[in-house]
């Protein structure tokens with residue numbers, strides 16, 4: 001019997017109709033299809049770095065749409081399992097991961113060496129550390145497939161930063177060779193434990209105590225949220241005995257999982273949390289029972305030092321939100337162009353296009369914002385005076401707004417796919433679940449908004465450095481009609497003034513989120529305008545800037561019929577599949 005005649009006829013009947021469903025993003029190269037990223041990277045990366053790194057962006061884009069995507073789907077469905085004891089009843093707890101997660105670790109830590117690429121030469125064949133722009137662009141591509149593992153990757157990277165910057169030479173010599181290794185089987189990965197039941201936002205309330213016993217520090221306490229729970233090195237805050245109350249009395253410690261003699265350190269992973277999202281990665285609860293730890297840096301500056309790690313994580317969270325939103329947009333576009341209803345492809349319907357616009361706008365804003373922030377980090381590392389201030393305010397701005405936007409974007413993309421978007425075998429359901437953690441870890445929206453307004457604006461005056469940089473970019477964007485740039489100049493000045501007024505009056509604290517959102521929107525509108533004015537960049541970014549100006553920074557009358565003329569044409573241009581030149585958009589920028 002040949003293969004064809006062996007196949008039962010009902011198989012053909014069952015597959016009938018599959019082509020009614022729109023395709024998804026699987027199988028595509030997420031770098032090749034990301035025209036915006038490809039346009040913008042040359043603006044923010046040195047030409048030589050771009051030329052040398054582009055093959056790696058392309059390779060990771062292919063992996064993200066292919067093998068990584070498949071592994072991420074499997075790892076999400078087979079979350080890690082905690083084994084609290086070994087078979088002899090010894091408290092040798094360990095966490096079991098699915099082989100798909102292990103393979104993703106090999107790609108991340110072994111092949112791309114994300115954790116080490118900012119700290120040493122050798123990653124991706126470079127003879128120097130990679131610029132921040134390249135690192136975050138790579139994170140952005142990776143996370144379009146896998147979000148959960150980016151936590152261990154990023155927190156290893158940021159732990160290395162803290163140890164390099166603050167630890168004694170002896171501690172560096174002990175930890176860094178293992179943490180910077182690219183050998184996945186033997187390397188030591190990092191993590192960060194702060195939150196306790198007594199305090200997450202209110203970190204000064206934590207109760208873990210550090211006692212100096214027999215010449216070494218030992219920690220006693222209970223850490224309530226510990227992502228990457230089985231990392232080999234955890235950075236954590238604890239209060240040395242008799243130290244001051246509140247944040248002042250906190251010191252920073254490095255806690256190794258294994259002691260120098262090979263024994264397990266005296267702490268236990270008590271539980272692994274059953275989470276809404278980030279299921280591939282283990283978040284646990286940790287009981288510290290006299291665990292040996294090494295003091296890092298100044299005993300009186302624990303929180304100040306730890307905030308460096310928090311800020312690096314916040315930037316990465318913004319990038320991760322940008323990445324997940326890009327995946328949502330790609331999925332929504334694939335569906336909108338591939339699904340028919342009432343005799344038409346659904347992208348032809350005005351209401352659906354508006355829905356797509358609401359997805360596309362925050363996606364593009366977050367891309368511009370994270371590239372600009374990463375570029376500021378590179379400039380700050382090179383000692384440029386204004387860049388540190390710009391980075392200071394952009395970091396919480398990006399974390400606050402991009403992570404919030406991720407939630408409606410994920411829900412919107414799910415809705416574009418209709419009922420299938422709710423079904424776990426399509427990526428949308430995971431994107432919806434994963435989107436929510438961004439408003440929690442490394443500070444909730446309120447905590448980030450307060451950091452922006454009270455500290456970055458009120459105490460540091462960092463908004464002035466940002467404002468000056470944005471004014472300069474607007475002045476450079478000569479190809480954009482002057483009337484539009486004038487409008488942006490004016491809105492920028494008003495936004496900076498608004499933020500200052502909120503920062504100056506504690507009674508107005510309830511406006512902090514509004515002021516932070518306005519700063520984000522105006523900054524992204526200016527960036528997109530400048531980008532659109534640069535050679536080889538699709539000028540549609542300027543149209544998106546106008547939409548931000550109209551819908552995020554201007555008063556709307558909900559009972560007024562929308563000015564459909566410019567908006568209709570704008571939307572038309574935004575969803576055409578050809579590149580757009582400035583001449584095509586100039587008229588639509590209005591005044």
Ligand SMILES: Cc1cc2nc3c(=O)[nH]c(=O)nc-3n(C[C@H](O)[C@H](O)[C@H](O)COP(=O)(O)OP(=O)(O)OC[C@H]3O[C@@H](n4cnc5c(N)ncnc54)[C@H](O)[C@@H]3O)c2cc1C
Pocket residue numbers: 192193194195199200201202225226227228275278283437440441442443444445446447
């Ligand atoms: C899956 C997961 C993994 C995590 N991993 C880690 C980890 O690895 N390491 C770690 O240290 N932590 C981790 N966390 C903890 C996380 O950072 C905290 O949950 C978060 O910072 C909020 O703290 P909390 O849960 O104590 O909430 P609370 O601080 O109790 O906040 C409750 C609410 O009060 C609001 N609030 C608090 N203070 C103010 C204020 N002054 N003004 C206005 N509103 C305020 C908050 O915005 C929030 O809405 C993780 C959390 C989750 C869910």
